[in-house]
Amino acid sequence: MSKLLELDDVTAPVCCAPLSDSDLGEDEAAELATVFKALADPIRLRLLNMIASAEDGEACVCDLTVPFDLTAPTISHHLKVLRQAGLIDGERRGTWVYYRVIPERLTRLSGLFALPALAPA
Amino acid sequence: MSKLLELDDVTAPVCCAPLSDSDLGEDEAAELATVFKALADPIRLRLLNMIASAEDGEACVCDLTVPFDLTAPTISHHLKVLRQAGLIDGERRGTWVYYRVIPERLTRLSGLFALPALAPA
Numbered sequence: 001m002s003k004l005l006e007l008d009d010v011t012a013p014v015c016c017a018p019l020s021d022s023d024l025g026e027d028e029a030a031e032l033a034t035v036f037k038a039l040a041d042p043i044r045l046r047l048l049n050m051i052a053s054a055e056d057g058e059a060c061v062c063d064l065t066v067p068f069d070l071t072a073p074t075i076s077h078h079l080k081v082l083r084q085a086g087l088i089d090g091e092r093r094g095t096w097v098y099y100r101v102i103p104e105r106l107t108r109l110s111g112l113f114a115l116p117a118l119a120p121a
Numbered sequence: 122m123s124k125l126l127e128l129d130d131v132t133a134p135v136c137c138a139p140l141s142d143s144d145l146g147e148d149e150a151a152e153l154a155t156v157f158k159a160l161a162d163p164i165r166l167r168l169l170n171m172i173a174s175a176e177d178g179e180a181c182v183c184d185l186t187v188p189f190d191l192t193a194p195t196i197s198h199h200l201k202v203l204r205q206a207g208l209i210d211g212e213r214r215g216t217w218v219y220y221r222v223i224p225e226r227l228t229r230l231s232g233l234f235a236l237p238a239l240a241p242a
Contacts, residue, residue, distance in 0.1 A: 019170045019173040019174065022170070022174065023170070024166060024167050030163045032166055033160070033161050036158075036160040037157075039154070040157040042151045042154045043150075045150040046147070049140045049150075052139075052141040053140065053142060053143065101236075106236055107234070107235075109230075110231050110232070110233075113234075114227075114228075115228060
């Protein structure tokens, strides 16, 4: 889609099985660890939240800097980390870059933690 | 339940709203970042997978060391990180500690990434 998407170009779509129902391979574990490393930062989580909850499904970088007492380059760095983890994608239109989440990736993470059948206590 | 549960005792149950549908506060973002930091390691992900997929819903630490070329203290460290993040709980019975996932925590993470209504393309 966009040239900004990096890691997702390299890593093929992988299994969506929940942690409770599958045998996580070394490669998948390594790739997921990269995604969680991207999520292991409060600023990036809030940025992802702003993008995921944005009206029209996308957020202008011009709005993403507002709530934070951080420089634009710092925000850009955090957005780059999210993008490299395949969580968001960005598209430049005119002056600004507009970001949206990659639904497949969020859905996969949601499925990863799903507990389809809880064992009886 | 068990004395081994640490972080979860401190952090009160928090909101389960999906990222796409809520305004993530600073405190919740900081707490979630801690959880994702615990998940940002391939060994810990595989350990969590083994525990989550264990028959009877629990895994003996004696079995968790088998697939890894790591020392028992290293595995114990990783299990401690998962426990402190509130993802698993452990109970000592006799010689061994038995681990199980904390379903509420996994369900919360699953819900966090849920996309209840995808925006039209």
